[in-house]
Amino acid sequence: MANPLILEQVVKEFGEKTAVSEISLQVEKGEIYGLLGANGAGKTTTMRMVLGLIYPDRGQILYHGKPFGDELQRGMGYLPEERGLYPKVKISEQIKYLARLRGMSASDADKSLRYWLDRFEVPEYYDKKIEELSKGNQQKMGFIAAVVHKPEILILDEAFSGLDPVNVELLKETVIELRNAGTSILFSTHRMEHVEELCRNITILDRSKTVLQGNLREIKKRYPREEVILHTTSEVNGLEQIEGVKAVERKERGYKISISNVAAAKEILRKAMDESEVEHFEIMEPTLNQIFIKEVGESNE
Numbered sequence: 001m002a003n004p005l006i007l008e009q010v011v012k013e014f015g016e017k018t019a020v021s022e023i024s025l026q027v028e029k030g031e032i033y034g035l036l037g038a039n040g041a042g043k044t045t046t047m048r049m050v051l052g053l054i055y056p057d058r059g060q061i062l063y064h065g066k067p068f069g070d071e072l073q074r075g076m077g078y079l080p081e082e083r084g085l086y087p088k089v090k091i092s093e094q095i096k097y098l099a100r101l102r103g104m105s106a107s108d109a110d111k112s113l114r115y116w117l118d119r120f121e122v123p124e125y126y127d128k129k130i131e132e133l134s135k136g137n138q139q140k141m142g143f144i145a146a147v148v149h150k151p152e153i154l155i156l157d158e159a160f161s162g163l164d165p166v167n168v169e170l171l172k173e174t175v176i177e178l179r180n181a182g183t184s185i186l187f188s189t190h191r192m193e194h195v196e197e198l199c200r201n202i203t204i205l206d207r208s209k210t211v212l213q214g215n216l217r218e219i220k221k222r223y224p225r226e227e228v229i230l231h232t233t234s235e236v237n238g239l240e241q242i243e244g245v246k247a248v249e250r251k252e253r254g255y256k257i258s259i260s261n262v263a264a265a266k267e268i269l270r271k272a273m274d275e276s277e278v279e280h281f282e283i284m285e286p287t288l289n290q291i292f293i294k295e296v297g298e299s300n301e
């Protein structure tokens, strides 16, 4: 069966401005796909096209192998970056209304809404208005509005921004549960650690263009390891003098050392073992944050 969501060379222009140029990607069933990029890179525009809110100028978007149609909208959920719910309407009214629009029966919509309010430990919000809630709690209601009808494809644009750490964890757990239940999730964020935790495949956009794409594990393997973490029982002198060592940072429990080649790492370990006792030695994989800055930073220079 075709993947739930496929973008093929999708282009969007606003007048002279190309917001998205030839993006291609595929989101599989039960995966969280990361869409990353600096401000203005084209993430929201891409998501709005996936939702059928705006149309591509070229290329195509396929849902289970088919182009966009009314019935498809029912299978999608969207948490917009900006808040999308009416401030003065009762939460239960508007979320149930949205669920019914997307094909749920009144009783299923009610059941599902109550399930989610309980899940987020705020059953009393059923009778409240959005304007009565804090910003973070409004965001949680936006999330419920996106998932209340059990969509197959879920679009999350900066879903965790503005939430406190406890609520970030809560939403993260929920997103993982939805993925495990088979939901295909297109996820945009500026928080690289969330991508590292959640996403299998990623696309990094830079000023409308795809600059990096693929499986996150494999991408990380392609980048050189340029950092060593070393913990020893006593001080090790002269690490800076080793060939290939670029910088040595003293940390609470040892050293963080930037290197330009693997030979330097071996030499660091040898010296540390000669002069002290090594408690921990690790040649670190680059973080996604470092990769992002490398790709997006360099092309902006």
Ligand SMILES: Nc1ncnc2c1ncn2[C@@H]1O[C@H](COP(=O)(O)OP(=O)(O)OP(=O)(O)O)[C@@H](O)[C@H]1O
Residues within 6 Å of the ligand: 014, 017, 018, 019, 037, 038, 039, 040, 041, 042, 043, 044, 045, 046
């Ligand atoms: N309706 C529009 N009319 C004209 N230009 C637009 C429109 N929507 C987006 N753009 C432009 O397209 C580019 C991509 O914008 P988009 O909102 O997709 O970026 P983004 O990656 O979501 O950024 P951010 O991280 O800041 O949310 C920007 O330069 C933006 O100014």
